[in-house]
Amino acid sequence: MLALRRGLAARERRLGRGMLNISDETLEPEDWQDFRRQGHRMLDDMFDYLENLRDRPVWQPIPPEVRDVFYQPMPSQAGELSAAHQTFMQDILPYAIGNAHPGFMGWVHGGGTSVGMLAEMLAAGLNANLGGREQIPVEVERQLVRWVRDLFSFPAEASGLFVTGTSMANLISVLVARTAMLGRAVRVEGLSAACHLTAYTSASAHVSIAQAMDMAGIGTLALRKIPLNANFQMDTVALERAIAADIAAGMTPFLIAATAGTVDVGAIDTLDEIASIAKGCGLWFHVDGAYGALGMLASDIAEQLKGIERADSIAFDFHKWGQVPYDAGFVLVRDGTLHHDTFASPAAYLQREVRGMAAGSPWPCDYGPDLSRGFRALKTWFTLQVYGAEKLGRVISKTCALAQYLRTRIEAEPTLELLAPVALNIVCFRYRSTDLHNAQIVLALQESGIAAPSSTTLNGQLAIRAAIVNHRTQVCDIDALIEATLKFAADLPLERE
Amino acid sequence: MLALRRGLAARERRLGRGMLNISDETLEPEDWQDFRRQGHRMLDDMFDYLENLRDRPVWQPIPPEVRDVFYQPMPSQAGELSAAHQTFMQDILPYAIGNAHPGFMGWVHGGGTSVGMLAEMLAAGLNANLGGREQIPVEVERQLVRWVRDLFSFPAEASGLFVTGTSMANLISVLVARTAMLGRAVRVEGLSAACHLTAYTSASAHVSIAQAMDMAGIGTLALRKIPLNANFQMDTVALERAIAADIAAGMTPFLIAATAGTVDVGAIDTLDEIASIAKGCGLWFHVDGAYGALGMLASDIAEQLKGIERADSIAFDFHKWGQVPYDAGFVLVRDGTLHHDTFASPAAYLQREVRGMAAGSPWPCDYGPDLSRGFRALKTWFTLQVYGAEKLGRVISKTCALAQYLRTRIEAEPTLELLAPVALNIVCFRYRSTDLHNAQIVLALQESGIAAPSSTTLNGQLAIRAAIVNHRTQVCDIDALIEATLKFAADLPLERE
Structure with a gap:
């Protein structure tokens, strides 16, 4: 079979492909060795990112000049992969919503894993x-x-x-x-x-x-x-x-x-x-x-x-x-x-x-x-093969234990108030103050990069909502949320609504 | 901000995390250096795969023992990433449908690119x-x-x-x-x-x-x-x-x-x-x-x-x-x-x-x-940034030129018959014989691994359908399809329907 394919390719060269006037342009790399080196650099950059998440803010506001980067028209000419990657590292990755970070508690988003990342790379290469x-x-x-x-x-x-x-x-x-x-x-x-x-x-x-x-x-x-x-x-x-x-x-x-x-x-x-x-x-x-x-x-x-x-x-x-x-x-x-x-x-x-x-x-x-x-099944299959059901279960239990820990910390603070029972991993609470004050506390927390809860409305009251989903989240992240909440509550002027 | 987070982590260590009775288990690698090495091996394996696609069959039937691999129950215990990857290389990758291969013409599936693969890896690590x-x-x-x-x-x-x-x-x-x-x-x-x-x-x-x-x-x-x-x-x-x-x-x-x-x-x-x-x-x-x-x-x-x-x-x-x-x-x-x-x-x-x-x-x-x-936008953004709109357009034109070339080859063979006009990149034809014979030719082509057209029904007749979508497909792949079609048509016994 391979002999047949190669024989045909040879015959075609003899005939002169040019006579057919059909381009042989593909999207393959011009130099595979260069391309491989660049690919490994990209993988290393992601490993660096994932290994050192705690050194970054959970989230940060987007500077206008970063947003402007994405107002260029569709490129007509080819560009360097390394240049696209540089834009990714400099202008995209730092301004994601932050759910990979252990301090993210904004919404029920998972944290992802490096195993899942590699499996998705395999799936994309296979392109099934x-x-x-x-x-x-x-x-x-x-x-x-x-x-x-x-x-x-x-x-x-x-x-x-x-x-x-x-x-x-x-x-x-x-x-x-x-x-x-x-x-x-x-x-x-x-x-x-x-x-x-x-x-x-x-x-x-x-x-x-x-x-x-x-x-x-x-x-x-x-x-x-x-x-x-x-x-x-x-x-x-x-x-x-x-x-x-x-x-x-x-x-x-x-x-x-x-x-x-x-x-x-x-x-x-x-x-x-x-x-x-x-x-x-x-x-x-x-x-x-x-x-x-x-x-x-x-x-x-x-x-x-x-x-x-x-x-x-x-x-x-x-x-x-x-x-x-x-x-x-x-x-x-x-x-x-x-x-x-x-x-x-x-x-x-x-x-x-x-x-x-x-x-x-x-x-x-x-x-x-x-x-x-x-091929969504592949990243899921790798996740279960590598971690096993029991460990995934223990990590799920941990997020609920952290939520109970957050509850006890809230209950121990006279200025904080729990707004709903904690059945699983979501904790809704408020600083004993106005809705506006609580909304400002949430914004200050998010913009500080320390912790990223969100807000919702429960029984007509604005709640600070911490959804603990990420396997990376630890006790220190809960403590950071409480300390920062109290600090910002004290620092922010209480405005009348 | 980082000082605050680290200070809290230190305080927690002093307090003794064990007292809280909350596990600090995560899904992070136990040894990042080992993990990185394994990740780079996985990337190299995919580069090898993509660089040497032509050495493989387009598609091959699935042996029963390979299918059996996927009848294990959900693993409760953790396993090695390298073992999961070995299963992928040995039992998954060789038995995909083959649309990355230049000889794939079965359905309107794109071929994917190594740039898209890397971008998808970035997206999965970022996990937005x-x-x-x-x-x-x-x-x-x-x-x-x-x-x-x-x-x-x-x-x-x-x-x-x-x-x-x-x-x-x-x-x-x-x-x-x-x-x-x-x-x-x-x-x-x-x-x-x-x-x-x-x-x-x-x-x-x-x-x-x-x-x-x-x-x-x-x-x-x-x-x-x-x-x-x-x-x-x-x-x-x-x-x-x-x-x-x-x-x-x-x-x-x-x-x-x-x-x-x-x-x-x-x-x-x-x-x-x-x-x-x-x-x-x-x-x-x-x-x-x-x-x-x-x-x-x-x-x-x-x-x-x-x-x-x-x-x-x-x-x-x-x-x-x-x-x-x-x-x-x-x-x-x-x-x-x-x-x-x-x-x-x-x-x-x-x-x-x-x-x-x-x-x-x-x-x-x-x-x-x-x-x-x-983050589907990212792999698309990388594709347009790296290749540019013009090159992508030229590759699209090439698939249509290859379809016209296939048409001329069919028209030059008295035993073959075109079944529909070729407006773009899809060519429907048949060997001048019975529907059953044509169906057998399609199966033989697929099982040979040389070329992978599909079949459809046009005006009540079974058609051999070649959809040329992959940027990797070249004139030699069209020639291989024609040669193999004629060979299998001659080899296969003509059964009465």
């Missing part, structure tokens, strides 16, 4: 499209599906798929639930006003649940936002009442979307109880476990997730508590056939064979909207 | 979430949006977004078109049967157009598949007739989705003419330019795309003709406000500020379904 076809990369994704299935005690018929993130996983789940209620005909005929679908989630559910209802054509009005109990969980009495009222009014309830780890305070809905309500009413039981679901890896947190194993679908991200680099969301569906039937489409260019490159059906593209799909 | 917030990575994406906007001569108010691929970009476009016709209320109220939306695309449009109609709740029945003319383009007389018939029947036409580079044969719909029809009827004019739209970078192909600059939305992939590693799709929308209003949602944890980390609104998450989004 995981839409389907007969290739081992698809087998790696299937192995991950089996691992996730087993983690949540789902049956062998369950299906799963990597997606960008939980927002997409929630959309896929809503669409499968729509098919479960209305049948496959809904794909062809669309929604008719006559079906009057209604769904249920808590008032603190992620916005992507409503967005999924919107995108699916059902509309956000059909999503009932059930009030919270004192623990910021869905009030199940109110839930049952809402379902009963809708049935009485001639509506068609089809879905309950519970949350495992709410975005604001990290509350976990009472999953087992909600599972029973869903089963009792014949509704689809979805769990948005964007970051909380991977708590299954930690024995102390898995207990709090009891009932998740009864879900019809689960959405979560490996790039949060799983520390896999962005993006790596996942959707798991109990009924793999229904999942398949919600997305699979016939097309001549997607024809399946029993041999050759078009074998191996069903393909990942039969389970979601994407035909072009990067 | 491009959902939003005040960070330069978002500015890099905004720069790409401006570059794309200028490439297609769109106005300053146009908006754009990186997505996984064109399937997602098509969905976003259908949803914006839905909002354009029904107003923002559709997001809240959902679709009512009373609206009777209808859309129009050609019979050879990509399946993702129908899937977008399905997901959006409109249903695939409302998508009129307009027949093709002899050039495999949408028949515009039939299009106008279909719109008129629907209006007469009380339907509400809202969208025409034209194609720039059909998946089967690479045909480009008559965009300028269709733009006029859409404007005349007040319909949204969408162009699915999955791979063809980037032909704008090549002056000879840009001419064929005339009319694309009149589109209301364009969907395309950088990972096809743009050679950016998977995945890197893009959607461009003329009316940025409408695009924003189709996706933006209020949420306390997404609150915007004028200072600090939550500044910089609007954010990318306001323009699409994803809040968790990897």
